[in-house]
Amino acid sequence: MSEPSKPQGRKFQLPEHLKEYKGIWVIVEQERGSVHSVSWELVGEARKLADKLGVEVGAVVLGADSPELNAICGDAFTYGADVVYKVTDPVLADYRTDPYTRVMTDVVNTYKPEIVLLGATTLGRDLAGAIATTLATGLTADCTELDIYMDNRSLAATRPTFGGTLLCTIQTLAYRPQMATVRPRVMSMPDRDDSRTGRVVEVFPNLRETDVITKVLSFIADREQNEAQLAFADIIVAGGKGLGKPENLKLVFDLAKVLGGEVGVTRPLVQAGWTGFDRQVGQTGKTVRPKLYIAAGISGAIQHRVGMEKSDLILAINTDPNAPIFDFAHLGLVGDALTILPALTDAFGKRLSVNRLAG
Amino acid sequence: MHIVVCIKQVPDSAQIRIHPVTNTIMRQGVPAIINPFDLFSLEEALRIKDKVGARVTVLTMGPPMAETSLRKALSLGADDAVLLTDRKFAGSDTLATSYALTSAIKKLSEEETVDLVFCGKQTVDGDTAQVGPGIATRLGFQQLTYITKIESIDQGAREIVVHRRSEGGVQVLKTALPCMITMLEGTNTIRFGKMDDMFRAARYGLKTWSKDTTGAEETKVGLKGSPTVVSKVFVPKPRAQKATMVEADAPTPDAQAAAAVEAIFGAQPKLADELLARAAGL
Numbered sequence: 001m002s003e004p005s006k007p008q009g010r011k012f013q014l015p016e017h018l019k020e021y022k023g024i025w026v027i028v029e030q031e032r033g034s035v036h037s038v039s040w041e042l043v044g045e046a047r048k049l050a051d052k053l054g055v056e057v058g059a060v061v062l063g064a065d066s067p068e069l070n071a072i073c074g075d076a077f078t079y080g081a082d083v084v085y086k087v088t089d090p091v092l093a094d095y096r097t098d099p100y101t102r103v104m105t106d107v108v109n110t111y112k113p114e115i116v117l118l119g120a121t122t123l124g125r126d127l128a129g130a131i132a133t134t135l136a137t138g139l140t141a142d143c144t145e146l147d148i149y150m151d152n153r154s155l156a157a158t159r160p161t162f163g164g165t166l167l168c169t170i171q172t173l174a175y176r177p178q179m180a181t182v183r184p185r186v187m188s189m190p191d192r193d194d195s196r197t198g199r200v201v202e203v204f205p206n207l208r209e210t211d212v213i214t215k216v217l218s219f220i221a222d223r224e225q226n227e228a229q230l231a232f233a234d235i236i237v238a239g240g241k242g243l244g245k246p247e248n249l250k251l252v253f254d255l256a257k258v259l260g261g262e263v264g265v266t267r268p269l270v271q272a273g274w275t276g277f278d279r280q281v282g283q284t285g286k287t288v289r290p291k292l293y294i295a296a297g298i299s300g301a302i303q304h305r306v307g308m309e310k311s312d313l314i315l316a317i318n319t320d321p322n323a324p325i326f327d328f329a330h331l332g333l334v335g336d337a338l339t340i341l342p343a344l345t346d347a348f349g350k351r352l353s354v355n356r357l358a359g
Numbered sequence: 360m361h362i363v364v365c366i367k368q369v370p371d372s373a374q375i376r377i378h379p380v381t382n383t384i385m386r387q388g389v390p391a392i393i394n395p396f397d398l399f400s401l402e403e404a405l406r407i408k409d410k411v412g413a414r415v416t417v418l419t420m421g422p423p424m425a426e427t428s429l430r431k432a433l434s435l436g437a438d439d440a441v442l443l444t445d446r447k448f449a450g451s452d453t454l455a456t457s458y459a460l461t462s463a464i465k466k467l468s469e470e471e472t473v474d475l476v477f478c479g480k481q482t483v484d485g486d487t488a489q490v491g492p493g494i495a496t497r498l499g500f501q502q503l504t505y506i507t508k509i510e511s512i513d514q515g516a517r518e519i520v521v522h523r524r525s526e527g528g529v530q531v532l533k534t535a536l537p538c539m540i541t542m543l544e545g546t547n548t549i550r551f552g553k554m555d556d557m558f559r560a561a562r563y564g565l566k567t568w569s570k571d572t573t574g575a576e577e578t579k580v581g582l583k584g585s586p587t588v589v590s591k592v593f594v595p596k597p598r599a600q601k602a603t604m605v606e607a608d609a610p611t612p613d614a615q616a617a618a619a620v621e622a623i624f625g626a627q628p629k630l631a632d633e634l635l636a637r638a639a640g641l
Binding site for chain 2: 031034036095096122123134138140141159166214224315343348
């Protein structure tokens with residue numbers, strides 16, 4: 001494991017016609033008026049990279065014109081953008097691959113940014129893959145680190161590969177723009193600076209709804225669904241065979257409720273019929289990446305591990321101090337989940353309600 | 360209806376180990392499998408075949424040994440299989456890979472028009488999720504990624520209604536064939552193969568296509584056709600291998616729980632703020 005010494009990256013000459021590509025863009029992901037936090041994380045990261053290159057940060061905000069959209073444009077400046085490309089059309093109200101791709105391709109070809117960043121979300125990965133193809137340029141997926149190699153002013157995008165066992169740094173050489181999607185919550189959220197402002201470039205693509213083949217019939221928000229929404233949960237409390245019997249799963253639900261989180265389980269519990277497949281975490285179930293994962297009575301078999309090990313913080317509770325889960329959890333507690341779970345529910349409940357009164 | 364399912368043969372990532380001394384991937388003895396995400400798409404294609412009738416062709420690009428995965432897919436119920444293999448494809452990134460696969464799908468479409476292309480959501484080795492969108496864009500197909508459910512498919516009207524996972528919920532989309540679909544994991548369970556399909560798979564005369572068979576341009580495949588280059592590969596810095604054990608004042612559940620709460624908020628101060636904000640909003 002050794003970091004290579006300088007010079008960094010590959011030696012190459014950027015063709016003359018690509019030298020006019022300047023600036024770093026972030027495509028701001030907004031749906032129904034709310035922005036995915038990864039977009040602001042990326043504006044913050046773009047700011048750092050742009051300062052290194054001495055160029056501007058552009059934020060691209062797409063949607064139907066509305067007061068919410070204007071507020072988002074303002075927010076882009078406070079998080080570090082110099083220019084906001086405000087692209088408005090009624091057809092862009094809901095995300096659909098085809099019109100978004102067409103518009104973004106045109107805007108990139110017109111204003112020529114050297115780097116385009118998106119969040120590695122369902123929207124960002126769907127859109128990035130399409131745009132990179134129409135622009136015939138390089139795209140690096142699901143990055144965890146971005147840097148600029150100053151000797152050739154190119155983007156060095158680092159990402160995990162082989163399920164996270166290796167990292168690789170990827171560059172796009174004689175093509176522009178250089179594109180990357182970046183994982184949510186990897187880059188830190190920038191501080192707001194409400195005094196910051198910048199210029200707005202308005203773009204009116206004049207789309208026609210009749211040209212768009214895909215129609216959005218409806219949107220079913222997660223909070224209206226009965227099904228567990230593990231893949232996007234911030235907090236997951238999960239139980240395994242250590243819980244002993246199906247009734248004890250209630251202890252897991254109780255803790256999840258106090259934390260406003262979801263409940264996950266291991267495969268044996270689903271197979272034994274304790275709960276539905278929608279709660280199974282692991283190789284043949286869901287892959288999750290919450291901010292907090294509490295594993296109660298889970299030994300940590302590889303099939304479960306691959307589904308949850310990328311969680312920001314893992315607390316493991318197990319009676320066996322040698323359980324494999326303690327090899328990759330961040331925090332460990334040796335003890336009986338059946339007594340510790342209710343105690344945790346109590347402790348979190350108190351902690352959160354005390355502060356609620358104080359606040 | 361003609362459905363093409365793109366699959367990839369990958370090393371079983373759950374079984375990959377890093378050599379503790381040399382820090383390199385130990386590939387020896389790691390079995391090759393069909394990319395697990397592809398199986399959800401294959402199963403969905405087979406369900407459409409069961410329901411409305413379709414010819415399902417599996418397509419893979421890879422070294423000759425990828426034949427194993429194609430035969431596996433045939434044994435599960437696919438009708439035909441094409442192996443796209445050529446040394447000139449070596450080193451292709453996602454842009455070049457989607458180009459090569461598209462050239463093969465266009466050739467398949469000459470035999471029988473392709474109405475649906477299924478791809479895995481992403482692979483377990485590359486994890487890019489870019490080849491499906493690349494193919495859809497190149498073919499001009501409607502792009503439907505992260506699909507959780509195919510609600511209806513109307514061959515006569517050439518309409519399809521699907522549920523697509525987005526960050527805050529599910530979009531219900533209605534669109535027209537042809538389209539490219541990637542299925543979200545966990546949305547179905549791959550079937551067991553039937554005995555006669557297994558025999559057929561073993562005897563099946565696989566189509567092996569090269570760059571020249573599909574008419575792909577040499578400058579658009581392999582290293583030449585790939586805008587991205589891997590400039591370095593390294594092993595991540597291992598984080599503190601073992602969990603930090605939470606120290607409690609007393610060996611009681613309450614003391615342990617209190618200590619655990621402090622440890623969690625100590626490690627994730629932002630999380631504490633978010634939980635408090637959420638509790639205040641309740």
